[in-house]
Amino acid sequence: MKKIVIAGGTGFIGTYLTKRFKEKGYFVKIISRSQNSIPWDEREIAKVLEESELIINLAGKTINCRYTDQNKKEIVDSRVNSTLMIGNAIKACKVPPKLWINASATGIYSSTNPIPATEGLTSLGTDFLAEVVKIWEQTFFDFKLSNTRQIALRTSVVLGKNGGALKPLALLTRLRLGGMQGSGNQKMSWIHIEDYFRILLFALENNSLEGIINATSPEPISNKLFMSTLRKTLHIRFGLNAPEIAIRLGSKLIGIEPELILDNSYVEPKRLIDAGFSFTFPKLSLALDELLY
Numbered sequence: 001m002k003k004i005v006i007a008g009g010t011g012f013i014g015t016y017l018t019k020r021f022k023e024k025g026y027f028v029k030i031i032s033r034s035q036n037s038i039p040w041d042e043r044e045i046a047k048v049l050e051e052s053e054l055i056i057n058l059a060g061k062t063i064n065c066r067y068t069d070q071n072k073k074e075i076v077d078s079r080v081n082s083t084l085m086i087g088n089a090i091k092a093c094k095v096p097p098k099l100w101i102n103a104s105a106t107g108i109y110s111s112t113n114p115i116p117a118t119e120g121l122t123s124l125g126t127d128f129l130a131e132v133v134k135i136w137e138q139t140f141f142d143f144k145l146s147n148t149r150q151i152a153l154r155t156s157v158v159l160g161k162n163g164g165a166l167k168p169l170a171l172l173t174r175l176r177l178g179g180m181q182g183s184g185n186q187k188m189s190w191i192h193i194e195d196y197f198r199i200l201l202f203a204l205e206n207n208s209l210e211g212i213i214n215a216t217s218p219e220p221i222s223n224k225l226f227m228s229t230l231r232k233t234l235h236i237r238f239g240l241n242a243p244e245i246a247i248r249l250g251s252k253l254i255g256i257e258p259e260l261i262l263d264n265s266y267v268e269p270k271r272l273i274d275a276g277f278s279f280t281f282p283k284l285s286l287a288l289d290e291l292l293y
Contacts, residue, residue, distance in 0.1 A: 001027040003052040005097070007045075007086060008059030010034050012163030013193065017056070020197045026053070040082070045089035052097040054204055057086055060103065060136075064256050067128055079136045087143040096148045099204060102140045104152040106189055106216060108133035111263040116220060118270035119154075119212045127259070137212070149210045151203055156189035156216040156267055158196055161291050170292060172239075173230050179241035184224030187266035189216040192281035192291070202277050214269040218282050226284060233288040 004021045006014050009030040018028050029048050031038040038048050049055055059082035061074045083102060090096045107129035109117035117123070124130055137152050159166045172178045196215055203209050231239050242250070244262060251258040281287040
């Protein structure tokens with residue numbers, strides 16, 4: 001059986017990927033601090049990476065928190081240290097993995113871009129999250145691995161049934177609180193979790209793919225349209241809007257940064273489209289119909 005290794009694989013995305021890879025006939029090993037997983041130890045990681053098809057690194061402290069000095073340090077360190085450990089483990093392999101995909105984020109792009117950001121865009125953000133991604137990717141690409149392809153997968157909001165952003169948004173909508181947030185004009189980039197999985201398979205099968213790839217649907221839409229599509233899918237006629245001041249106050253209460261909701265995320269997957277990737281869920285209405293019923 002061909003082997004897939006997932007680092008940080010016990011969360012929402014990793015659990016789904018494990019299930020789907022197993023359904024495709026792969027043998028899956030998880031690196032995490034959980035019981036019955038491969039520990040975060042460089043020598044143990046090197047052993048499990050031998051003769052594997054793919055290592056995907058999803059490890060990193062959640063960004064859904066207040067950006068205190070301590071949280072900022074943990075957000076950066078968790079991403080950099082896991083990347084360094086995996087890179088060094090690959091270098092120690094006799095037969096290294098064919099492909100290393102490191103999670104990255106569309107938060108690297110400037111939130112003021114008037115046109116969709118693609119992989120070749122040089123207008124990058126300067127806020128904390130953008131700087132995190134720059135450090136993260138630099139650490140990743142500093143490894144020059146002659147026998148392992150490397151892809152930094154810049155991912156937007158992932159929509160799935162058992163976690164992520166969709167569950168709380170659907171709850172708010174059912175409570176008639178699913179109106180637009182802030183001005184509603186801010187763009188939202190998103191991807192169905194099944195298309196995220198299919199991108200990994202596509203990358204495995206296409207040896208020419210390497211470097212930076214945007215993992216988003218081809219249809220970024222405004223927050224206003226996102227929420228109205230969600231209401232329509234759930235057959236909810238009304239949703240109370242949340243003005244910016246309410247978002248900023250509410251964010252403090254639940255311990256996140258308001259910019260996660262209010263900032264523009266306008267990104268398109270140009271390299272995937274150019275390479276011939278076909279999305280199963282290119283439109284939000286299709287994704288929500290499948291995920292909510």
